[in-house]
Amino acid sequence: MGLYDAMKDAINLAQKADNIELYRQLLDLSAQALELQAEVTRLQEENTELKKVRNLEADLEYHVDAFVTRKSDVKPIKYCAACWADKKKLVPLQDISWDNYECPLCKARAVDKSQWEERQ
Template identity: 50%
Template sequence: MGFYDAFKDALSVAQKADNVELYRQLLDLSAQALDLQEENVRLKSENAELRKAKDLEARIIRHTELYITLKEDPDDLYYCAHCWDIDRRLVQLSCDNSDGTFICPHCHTTGIFNYGKFQSTQNEISEMGPYCF
């Protein structure tokens, strides 16, 4: 017999005994039990979200530039370290593979994710001279 069934039986007994005060107290107890049940559901949900965030945080790999990656990510995606630090939000960076730079579409943080490509692009620009544009 569950809590609800036991409580229902107790209410029935109190009503049959014509004990108004006991019946009133049981109704108050019922309201408190419902409040506790709602709080329990809320706390379980909050606990699950906190566990999920903690598990995600354990997967974060920080880099010298303002991007982060996730351990065991098959896609090897780059995320904004600034957005993660401020909002605990994973925002995928827009990476320009031609020059090795990135920009966050949310906070507009920029940086370099591939120094080899970036340096190569800078060398090409400097070889063109100052009036090539």
């Protein structure tokens, strides 16, 4: 028997016993139980989102060049480090010129200096 069923049975008993005060208190308790259940659901959803961010954080590789990549990406994609730090959003950077990248969302710029070393 769940909480809802137990409250329903108690309310029915109070109603049959013709005890108005008990009936009101049980209705108040029932409303509080519903509010608590809604809060539990909200917290569970928040917990799920926080776990997703934590798992994603563990998959990120930070670079000196103001971008991040995911370790799990088959082909590395450069993401905006500023958007990740500020909003926890992975926004792919756009290649605007030779080794220069720009975030389409926040307009932050990054340079991939590692490619310079490969060319020399």
